[in-house]
Amino acid sequence: MKRMLLMGIALLCISCQGIAQEKKEEKKQFPITKTDAEWKAELTNMQYYVLRRAGTERAFSSELLENKDKGTYVCAACETPLFKSKHKFRSGTGWPSFDREIKGNVAFDVDYNIGYARTEEHCATCGGHLGHVFDDGPKKTTGKRHCINGAALKFVPENE
Template identity: 65%
Template sequence: MIKRMIFTLSILLVGCKGNSQEKTEEVKTRTDKQVTYKVNKTDAEWRNELSELQYYVLRKAGTEPAGSSELLDNKKKGVYVCAACNTELFRSEHKYDSGSGWPSFDREIKGNVAYDVDYKIGVKRTEEHCAVCGGHLGHVFDDGPRETTGIRHCVNGAALKFVPADNQ
């Protein structure tokens, strides 16, 4: 009798699946959708036009090392454009030092930045990308300056080029 109970319990334990083993929520990401952008190039064309780091960040949704961008401490007046297609994304007057190690802005240029949800690190995050070419820029968080928007656009410097105000 005891052997039968032990055998039954062991079968039940082996056959049970924990919640952590099975995700019931279907995760949809930008790569699941067929999105056509104004600027649409082949992978080979992007590789040819972008630096290795730019390609990794913009086309593979990578992240540059914190503190590595030369744009991090840039305080000049101007506009930050997409490194892939030159679309204006952020204005210098909305840039601030978030202490995160990446260029941060409290707002985007409306219509030029698009958003999606990403679960790449196991939690829901708002990913932002260029609305014209689809290049990955970074992520958006709600820990920005409370006196303005409360939003922090945490952007990879490799995804951006800076155009000084006197060159526009």
């Protein structure tokens, strides 16, 4: 009798589907949407990999990492203004880092791609993957570190 009861409980546990394990596949709609083929035709291979496949460029490989000019960093796919140069700082991580975004132009989501929750950043206009935001930025400002792939950005100098 005990054996049957234990088997019944084990079977019940195995057959239960917890909603915490369900992965929701919600497709967010963004103001600019294009087919995969259109994005591939418009972006470089690295831009496509980062922006459309949520890839990560190699650390210290971005030409924007050491850029100290005044201006605005825009989305490489749709040119939405994302970050101001005055909010850029040297984080030592190997990726362009900012302590704040241009409000309303960056969307946030949570990803578990490496086994734990991270706050992922997207362009709010086209949905392109930008990078992640962490709570280890400059304490004197926001305390945030927006760790952004340089391939996801274009730089527009202040005079233009």
